[in-house]
Amino acid sequence: MADTIFGKITRGEVPATFVYEDDQCVAINDINPQAPTHILVIPRKPIPRLVDASADDQALLGHLLLVARELAEQRGVGDGFRIVINNGEGGGQTVFHLHVHLLAGAPMAEAGLAPDMQ
Numbered sequence: 589m590a591d592t593i594f595g596k597i598t599r600g601e602v603p604a605t606f607v608y609e610d611d612q613c614v615a616i617n618d619i620n621p622q623a624p625t626h627i628l629v630i631p632r633k634p635i636p637r638l639v640d641a642s643a644d645d646q647a648l649l650g651h652l653l654l655v656a657r658e659l660a661e662q663r664g665v666g667d668g669f670r671i672v673i674n675n676g677e678g679g680g681q682t683v684f685h686l687h688v689h690l691l692a693g694a695p696m697a698e699a700g701l702a703p704d705m706q
């Protein structure tokens with residue numbers, strides 16, 4: 589697969605401020621936030637799209653959601669947030685390294701990444 593900006597960020601080759609990191613993933617604030625809280629949870633493993641994940645990635649995928657949930661609770665938005673995973677160009681994906689969007693703090697109708705799909 590082609591390398592991406594998120595591959596470089598997870599490997600520390602491009603500077604980025606991690607708001608969370610562990611051995612499986614990192615989290616960064618989105619450079620173009622669509623809501624007051626807009627965090628990307630990015631696995632260190634460079635899976636291009638959700639459809640490219642396999643059964644071997646089951647625990648990793650669950651981990652990404654639990655990290656996103658934890659970040660939401662830390663920021664006091666645990667009662668109201670949206671999780672988005674865009675898959676493929678048709679799904680609005682622009683960076684082909686799987687990532688989970690955590691969005692909160694705005695009316696959710698305004699915080700969609702691909703409103704035409706709602």
Ligand code: 5GP
Nearest residue numbers: 593616617618619620674680681682683684
């Ligand atoms: P996608 O459309 O692939 O689901 O989401 C990619 C997201 O990554 C977009 O919301 C975009 O603003 C964000 N993004 C792209 N490049 C960078 C970057 O270099 N740094 C950060 N922090 N976010 C980025």
